[in-house]
Every structure is written in structure tokens, then in C-alpha cells.
Amino acid sequence: MDAIAYMDRAAALDDARAYKLRLLDALDVRRRHTVLDVGCGPGTDLLDLAATGAEWVIGIDADPLMVAEARHRTEEYPAVAVHLGDARSLPVSDAMVDRARVDRVLHYVPDPENVFAELRRVLKDDGVVVVAQPDWDTITVDPGDVRTNRAVREFVCDHVVTNATVGRRVARLAEDAGFTVDLRITTPVLRDFATADDILGLGRNAERAVRAGQLDADEAAEWLRTLAAGRFLATFMLFTAVLRPGSR
Ligand SMILES: C[S@@+](CC[C@H](N)C(=O)[O-])C[C@H]1O[C@@H](n2cnc3c(N)ncnc32)[C@H](O)[C@@H]1O
Numbered sequence: 001m002d003a004i005a006y007m008d009r010a011a012a013l014d015d016a017r018a019y020k021l022r023l024l025d026a027l028d029v030r031r032r033h034t035v036l037d038v039g040c041g042p043g044t045d046l047l048d049l050a051a052t053g054a055e056w057v058i059g060i061d062a063d064p065l066m067v068a069e070a071r072h073r074t075e076e077y078p079a080v081a082v083h084l085g086d087a088r089s090l091p092v093s094d095a096m097v098d099r100a101r102v103d104r105v106l107h108y109v110p111d112p113e114n115v116f117a118e119l120r121r122v123l124k125d126d127g128v129v130v131v132a133q134p135d136w137d138t139i140t141v142d143p144g145d146v147r148t149n150r151a152v153r154e155f156v157c158d159h160v161v162t163n164a165t166v167g168r169r170v171a172r173l174a175e176d177a178g179f180t181v182d183l184r185i186t187t188p189v190l191r192d193f194a195t196a197d198d199i200l201g202l203g204r205n206a207e208r209a210v211r212a213g214q215l216d217a218d219e220a221a222e223w224l225r226t227l228a229a230g231r232f233l234a235t236f237m238l239f240t241a242v243l244r245p246g247s248r
Helices: 003-012 014-027 046-050 064-073 113-122 146-160 166-176 193-200 202-211 217-229
Strands: 034-038 056-061 080-084 097-103 123-142 179-186 233-245
Touching (some): 003 064, 014 046, 014 123, 014 233, 034 113, 046 056, 046 080, 097 113, 113 166, 123 146, 123 166, 146 202, 166 233
Parallel strands (some): 034 056, 034 097, 056 080
Antiparallel strands (some): 123 233, 179 233
16 A cells, blocks of 8 residues: 555545644644654645744654655745654754644554653643544444454454554653643544545455454455445544643
8 A cells, every 4th residue: 555645545534634723723833933743754734834834844754755755745845854763762952842743653653652751852841742643442333243343453453553552541641751631532433434444444454354364254254345335434532632841
């Protein structure tokens, strides 16, 4: 799968646009600000951040392909710089950043406490961080056999996603790192099977589970047939949080 095209499709969904706008609003970026987008992907949100008039917008991503694409998309924006780097050891000086965002990155990270420690290190004392993180162990679909849904979800959490349940830990991890947390949980809804299949990987992951011997091939095929047949719903918990430095 083309990872860049996938990220663009995910970001274009109505629910995604809505939470991204809400978090951009919560960031309250001002002209003199330095803004960091940790795990910026192909530059999904860098242009919106640049449009705020911030003095500097810095995108950081661990994948060279994402960095190259993000640089390409922002080459006409002198206030935007994109660097290769790890969220757990940010290539940024202490207390240099006014605003930061971390959008659907933490599930790639086995030790997310180090991301929050880094965010606190680079953030000014009056800074703001916004985080968005789905919890992969909450993916629910209808119709279809509930046990198969559960088996696919379990396989995804155990074998596909590095840190599937980090969404529910965001508030605690942030507080441990010295932030106060304004947490909100929403439940995006997808009513179109083809879109949910693409974004949540229902078919891809069922196939993987079959190949790994964790799911019967006929059960998987029947599950997917039922899901694709008529009225459909998929949902999951999306944790978003606005963080501010507080007392430890
Ligand atoms: C699902 S994409 C989200 C991209 C973008 N934030 C968005 O909302 O569209 C996750 C991104 O995080 C990056 N990533 C994963 N682990 C990372 C790490 N340890 N440090 C920095 N970036 C990381 C991936 O390369 C990928 O581009």
C-alpha cells in the first residue's frame, strides 16, 4: 500500500478534518510562535500550521520518505522546515517550542513516555501541545460475527500495531510528564464499508490473521461478505488532548 496516499485519504475523512480543525483552534498559534509537528507524515498539517502566520513551523518524522514528501509539499513556504528525527529524541533545543502537535503517531512507539518527556523538554512554560490518538482495541463493526470481529481486533493489537492501546493512556502519560490535560474522547463513525476497509484495514488484517493461523479462512471470508453486504457501521474511540505544562 502507498503509505502517503493512505495518510492523505485518512486525513480527508470528515471526522478527521473536524478533529484536526478543533485541535488547530486549541493550539491558538500566534505570529511569533515556533510550532512543532511531531510525526508530520507527508506534511498533512504543515500548510495549515503555516497559514496561521507562525514564525517557524517545524515538521519532524522518522521516515525519510515522509520527510522528502513533506519538504516537497512545503518548498514554497520559507517558514516551514522538515527534519528527519525521532519523537523520543527530538532534534530541538530545550524550551524552544511554543506549540506542538502529535497526531496519530504514538501507536508506532513502544515507549511513548519518552515522547511526552521530550515534548515537555522542548516546550516553553506557557506552551501548548495537542495530541490525537485512536485506540485500536476499540474498533467495533456491525453487522458480522462478533467473535470474528474480536479475533481480528485481537490479532491487530497483538501483531500489527506496535502500541495499539496507547490512546487510553495519553492522559496518564502526559500527567506523568508534567502536563495538565484537557481530554476529550470522540467516536468517529464510518458508514461505508469500502472506506472503513481501507482506513481500518479490515480485509488486510483478517487476511493476515488467517495467514498466521489465528483465524479460520471461511469465517474470515463470511465476516467480510456480511460486512460488505448492506447497512454498515464502524467506530472506535479517538482520544484527543490539549496539554499545558503544570505541576509535577
Ligand atoms: C499515521 S501517520 C500521521 C501523520 C500526520 N501526523 C497526520 O496526522 O496525517 C504517523 C507518522 O508518524 C511517523 N512516526 C512513527 N514513529 C515515529 C517516531 N518515533 N518519531 C517520529 N515520527 C514517527 C510515521 O513515519 C508517520 O509518518
